[in-house]
Amino acid sequence: MAHFDFNRFYRFDELSTALHALAAKRPDLVRVASIGKSHEGRDIWLATVTRFASGEPQDKPAFWVDGNIHSVEVSASTANLYWLNYLVENEGTDAQVTRALDSRTFYICPRINPDGAEWALADSPKFVRSSTRKYPAALEGFGDAIEGFEPQDINGDGRILRLRIRDPQGHWKCHPKDPRVMVKRDPAEAGGEYFRVIPEGRFADPVHFDGTRIRVNKPEQGIDLNRNFPGEWRQEFEQLGASIYPTSEPEVRAVVQFFFDHPNITGAISFHTFSGVLLRPFGTQADTEMAPEDLWVYKAVGKKGEALTGYPAIGVYEEFRYHPKEVITGTFDWVYDHLGIYTWTVEIWSPMREAGIEKYEYIDWFREHPEEDDLKLMKWNDEALGGKAFVDWQPFDHPELGKVEIGGWDTVHFISNVPAERLEREVAKFPAWLLHQALMSPKLELRSTSVVALGANLWRVRVELQNTGYLPSTVSKRAADRKQVPPLLAQLSLPEGVSVVSTVGNSGASFGALPRVELGQLTGWSHKQSGTSFWPDTEPTSDIAVAEWVLQGPAGSEVGVLARAARAGAVRTSVRLG
Ligand SMILES: [Zn+2]
Structure with missing residues (x-):
C-alpha cells in the first residue's frame, strides 16, 4: 500500500503531515527532520531512510536525492516521495532494496524550496523561478511599484x-x-x-x-536557488539569479551544510522538470576536460540510466546549453565540482x-x-x-x-509538470536507477580478524578490511585529486592493562606503537580492464587493507576495533586476546 498519493501535488502542510506519518509508522526505517528554514520560515524536510537496527545512518555510505528547488517543478517532489515509498514498501520482499537498507543510508529532501512551491500550488497561484525573496530588491520607499x-x-x-x-x-x-x-x-x-x-x-x-x-x-523574485551553490559561482551581472554570494540563500545553505555535516554521501540526484533527460556535469567545460576515469563511470551509469528510465543521458556542456556561447554556474553540480561526488540532474517528463x-x-x-x-x-x-x-x-x-x-x-x-493521470507512471521510472547507483558506492566491511599468541602476554592482532563496493573509497578521481576524502583509519580501544608494542599499517608501513593506523584508500572494481585486456591486473587485492598490532596484556582482554572510511562507512568489532 502506498504511503502517498502520487496522482496530485502536495501543499506544504500536507507534505509535512504525510512525511511525519510515514516516520511514525516505520520508525525502524524512516526518520524525518528539518535541515533548515526557508526564506519564509518553512521547514526544509529531510527523510533519512535506512534500517536503523543495522547501524547508525552516518556509519553507512549514503545516497542523496532532492527535488523542487525550482518553484513550479512540483513533479520533482512527487519523484522523491515515490522513491521514499519504494524503499519502504519493498523492504523485506525485494532482495536489492533489503540489502540497500541494511548497508546504505538514503537522504531524501523532497522539497528544497517550500516557499516557491507553495506559491505555485496556491488557489490563486504565482509562478516564480525559485526563491520568493525579492531580488534584485525594489528600492526602499518605492513600495511595489512596477512600471511594466x-x-x-x-x-x-x-x-x-x-x-x-x-x-x-x-x-x-x-x-x-x-x-x-x-x-x-x-x-x-x-x-x-x-x-x-x-x-x-x-x-x-x-x-x-x-x-x-x-x-x-x-x-x-529574481533569485534562482540553483545558481547560488558555491561551484563556479558568478555575480548577478554574469549569472542571472545568482544572488549576492554563494549560499546566501537559506535553502541552499541548508543543503550545502548538510553535505559537509554528512561526509558519508557518495552520490546525489536532483530532480527537476522538464525535458525527459538525465543530465551530468560538466556544465561549463567539455567532456575532454574531465578526468577520463570519472567520465568512464559517468558514461556507464548514464547507459544504465538510459536502459532503466528510457531517458537519454547527456552532458550539460555537450548537449544542454541554453545558448551555445553561454554556460550556467552556481548549480548543484558543485557536488561533483568541489566534492567529487557523482551527481545527476534528472529533468522529468517530455511532452514532445x-x-x-x-x-x-x-x-x-x-x-x-x-x-x-x-x-x-x-x-x-x-x-x-x-x-x-x-x-x-x-x-x-x-x-x-x-x-x-x-x-x-x-x-x-x-x-512543466506531468499531468496528474500520468504522474505515477512517470516517477516510477527512476527507483531502479537510483538503487543501482546507491549500491555501487564504496562500502567498508570487515574481512577477518585474528589473534596469535607470540609469547607471555604478547599478541599479534590482525584486522583485515575490504571495500565491497564497485567504486573506490574516494568515489571519484576528482575527489582524490581535490583531497576531499581522508584515508581509512583503524583504531583499537584498549582496556586497562593492555598496551601497544608496535603497529604496522597496510603495505607494511610502521606506525610506531600507536592504537590508530592510517590505511589509505581502497579501490573497488570500477577501474578494472575488460576480461580480454592484455594488461595484467597488477593490484588484484587493492580493495583490501590489513592492519597489525603487537599488544601486551593479559589473556582474555577484550580489545575494541573501529575502522572508518569517510565515504565507505564504519566497521565496529572486537577481538579477545587468547
Ligand atoms: Zn529546474
Missing part, C-alpha cells in the same frame, strides 16, 4: 496562459491546418491576418501604459516524446522546430489528454488592451 506589464491570471481560471492581440504588424499567424496553433510568419510574407502573443497579465499600474508599448516585467516527436534537440527545439511538431503536440493534447492541456482562444475584454483573446498551452500543469 505583469504576468498574472486575469480571467480567474487559476491558470496563466497567453494573450493574443490582432495586429497587422504581428509576428504570428494561425496554422492553416489548425487555427489554435500559432506559427511565425514566413520571412518574406505580408498582408495576412497576424497577431502579437504575450503572457496573460496586465499593467501593474495602468498609468504607465502609453497605449502601444508593452514591456513585460522581469519577476521581482509523449506526442511522438522522437528526435529533438532539447534546447534548440524551443528556438526552432518544424511546424509538424506543433501539430503533433496538439494531436496529443486532443487525443491523449482530452484537450485539457491547450485552452482554445477565448475573447476577453482587457482593461488596458481592449479586445484580446486568452488561450494557449497550460504549461505549468501539462508541460
Whole structure:
C-alpha cells in the first residue's frame, strides 16, 4: 500500500503531515527532520531512510536525492516521495532494496524550496523561478511599484496562459491546418491576418501604459536557488539569479551544510522538470576536460540510466546549453565540482516524446522546430489528454488592451509538470536507477580478524578490511585529486592493562606503537580492464587493507576495533586476546 498519493501535488502542510506519518509508522526505517528554514520560515524536510537496527545512518555510505528547488517543478517532489515509498514498501520482499537498507543510508529532501512551491500550488497561484525573496530588491520607499506589464491570471481560471492581440504588424499567424496553433510568419510574407502573443497579465499600474508599448516585467523574485551553490559561482551581472554570494540563500545553505555535516554521501540526484533527460556535469567545460576515469563511470551509469528510465543521458556542456556561447554556474553540480561526488540532474517528463516527436534537440527545439511538431503536440493534447492541456482562444475584454483573446498551452500543469493521470507512471521510472547507483558506492566491511599468541602476554592482532563496493573509497578521481576524502583509519580501544608494542599499517608501513593506523584508500572494481585486456591486473587485492598490532596484556582482554572510511562507512568489532 502506498504511503502517498502520487496522482496530485502536495501543499506544504500536507507534505509535512504525510512525511511525519510515514516516520511514525516505520520508525525502524524512516526518520524525518528539518535541515533548515526557508526564506519564509518553512521547514526544509529531510527523510533519512535506512534500517536503523543495522547501524547508525552516518556509519553507512549514503545516497542523496532532492527535488523542487525550482518553484513550479512540483513533479520533482512527487519523484522523491515515490522513491521514499519504494524503499519502504519493498523492504523485506525485494532482495536489492533489503540489502540497500541494511548497508546504505538514503537522504531524501523532497522539497528544497517550500516557499516557491507553495506559491505555485496556491488557489490563486504565482509562478516564480525559485526563491520568493525579492531580488534584485525594489528600492526602499518605492513600495511595489512596477512600471511594466505583469504576468498574472486575469480571467480567474487559476491558470496563466497567453494573450493574443490582432495586429497587422504581428509576428504570428494561425496554422492553416489548425487555427489554435500559432506559427511565425514566413520571412518574406505580408498582408495576412497576424497577431502579437504575450503572457496573460496586465499593467501593474495602468498609468504607465502609453497605449502601444508593452514591456513585460522581469519577476521581482529574481533569485534562482540553483545558481547560488558555491561551484563556479558568478555575480548577478554574469549569472542571472545568482544572488549576492554563494549560499546566501537559506535553502541552499541548508543543503550545502548538510553535505559537509554528512561526509558519508557518495552520490546525489536532483530532480527537476522538464525535458525527459538525465543530465551530468560538466556544465561549463567539455567532456575532454574531465578526468577520463570519472567520465568512464559517468558514461556507464548514464547507459544504465538510459536502459532503466528510457531517458537519454547527456552532458550539460555537450548537449544542454541554453545558448551555445553561454554556460550556467552556481548549480548543484558543485557536488561533483568541489566534492567529487557523482551527481545527476534528472529533468522529468517530455511532452514532445509523449506526442511522438522522437528526435529533438532539447534546447534548440524551443528556438526552432518544424511546424509538424506543433501539430503533433496538439494531436496529443486532443487525443491523449482530452484537450485539457491547450485552452482554445477565448475573447476577453482587457482593461488596458481592449479586445484580446486568452488561450494557449497550460504549461505549468501539462508541460512543466506531468499531468496528474500520468504522474505515477512517470516517477516510477527512476527507483531502479537510483538503487543501482546507491549500491555501487564504496562500502567498508570487515574481512577477518585474528589473534596469535607470540609469547607471555604478547599478541599479534590482525584486522583485515575490504571495500565491497564497485567504486573506490574516494568515489571519484576528482575527489582524490581535490583531497576531499581522508584515508581509512583503524583504531583499537584498549582496556586497562593492555598496551601497544608496535603497529604496522597496510603495505607494511610502521606506525610506531600507536592504537590508530592510517590505511589509505581502497579501490573497488570500477577501474578494472575488460576480461580480454592484455594488461595484467597488477593490484588484484587493492580493495583490501590489513592492519597489525603487537599488544601486551593479559589473556582474555577484550580489545575494541573501529575502522572508518569517510565515504565507505564504519566497521565496529572486537577481538579477545587468547
Ligand atoms: Zn529546474
